[in-house]
Amino acid sequence: MASQDRYRIVLLSTYAIGLHSIENLLPSPLPWLRLGIANIISLITLLLYGFKPAITVTLIRIIVSSIISGTFLGPAFILSFSAGLLSTSVMGILAQLLPNLLSPIGISIIGAFCHNITQLLLAYFIFIHNIEVILILSPIIILLGTITGALNGLITNIIFNNLKKSLKRVKM
Amino acid sequence: MNFKSIFENSKPLDYFIFIFLIIFSLFGILITRQIKTDNSNVYIEVDGKLIYILPINKDKKILVKGALGLTEIEIKNKMVRIVDSPCKNKNCVKQGWINKGTIICLPNRVIVRVGNDNKHKIDGFTG
Numbered sequence: 001m002a003s004q005d006r007y008r009i010v011l012l013s014t015y016a017i018g019l020h021s022i023e024n025l026l027p028s029p030l031p032w033l034r035l036g037i038a039n040i041i042s043l044i045t046l047l048l049y050g051f052k053p054a055i056t057v058t059l060i061r062i063i064v065s066s067i068i069s070g071t072f073l074g075p076a077f078i079l080s081f082s083a084g085l086l087s088t089s090v091m092g093i094l095a096q097l098l099p100n101l102l103s104p105i106g107i108s109i110i111g112a113f114c115h116n117i118t119q120l121l122l123a124y125f126i127f128i129h130n131i132e133v134i135l136i137l138s139p140i141i142i143l144l145g146t147i148t149g150a151l152n153g154l155i156t157n158i159i160f161n162n163l164k165k166s167l168k169r170v171k172m
Numbered sequence: 173m174n175f176k177s178i179f180e181n182s183k184p185l186d187y188f189i190f191i192f193l194i195i196f197s198l199f200g201i202l203i204t205r206q207i208k209t210d211n212s213n214v215y216i217e218v219d220g221k222l223i224y225i226l227p228i229n230k231d232k233k234i235l236v237k238g239a240l241g242l243t244e245i246e247i248k249n250k251m252v253r254i255v256d257s258p259c260k261n262k263n264c265v266k267q268g269w270i271n272k273g274t275i276i277c278l279p280n281r282v283i284v285r286v287g288n289d290n291k292h293k294i295d296g297f298t299g
Contacts, residue, residue: 098185106186113193135207139200146193153186154178161177 008049009056016041016061017068024069032141035148036112038065042088043108043156048163051092058088075127079119087115104160105153112149116141212272214252216245217283228252228271228286238280245284252284 020038028034038061046054062084066072091111094102102110120141124134216224218238226232232247233255241258251269259279267275275284 101183101185103182103186105182106189109186109189109193132207136204139197139204142193143197143201146190146197150190157180157182158175158178161180162174165174 013060020065083115083118086118087111090114104156108153109149112145116145212288215285219281238282
């Protein structure tokens with residue numbers, strides 16, 4: 001890994017941690033409802049630099065922000081760590097396999113969906129062994145996750161398209 | 173920053189996935205609403221003491237001994253009613269089928285209540 005790439009990863013991780021911290025400060029109507037705006041940075045990293053940097057940025061963001069908020073190695077950390085790992089992997093695979101069929105919007109929606117599903121399954125197997133609670137919660141969580149995923153995808157799309165244009169301008 | 177590029181490069185599959193997941197989760201909410209109402213119980217009290225807790229989704233007919241005599245209670249199609257009672261005015265029988273709330277037979281001291289007492293078991297979860 002060249003040192004330039006390392007600086008890029010550090011910079012992108014800092015953006016992600018900053019967004020995550022701002023998101024924690026925002027009031028939320030439901031305790032488990034998150035916008036997931038830090039995921040925008042993971043997705044942009046994935047689209048610009050590829051799979052490995054994206055997963056590095058995601059993991060750095062989750063670990064550092066959990067240390068900041070004091071939930072490191074706690075149940076919330078286990079949930080967000082595994083969900084972040086899985087959703088970024090799925091988004092990476094999709095971006096590689098279907099680049100002409102899906103735009104950042106669709107990738108973001110599927111990433112949010114995988115994130116929700118992983119958290120629900122883990123919550124069921126590790127913490128609450130009550131299938132009824134999970135069954136009642138999951139459609140609501142998937143609905144909200146799809147909406148926030150689409151919003152994040154739209155924001156990513158704006159940033160990505162603008163970045164592409166400015167990169168082209170620099171090259172010319 | 174050019175905000176006109178918000179839908180640029182968006183593909184039909186994006187919209188398809190979005191609409192599919194929205195419809196899928198709305199259906200899920202409708203279905204789980206039904207499950208939610210199904211798991212309530214029928215509580216039968218005589219003279220202030222709880223003597224029966226029965227699931228409402230199992231059809232059953234039982235006789236309960238009250239102050240005056242036997243009260244016949246029937247559970248059917250997720251509804252409950254008092255079929256017959258030894259009391260004079262038969263208000264409890266006239267009330268008919270219920271799926272929530274209570275039927276109270278004061279002369280015979282029988283209370284039939286439909287509800288769910290489980291909700292106090294879990295007080296919260298953060299994650």
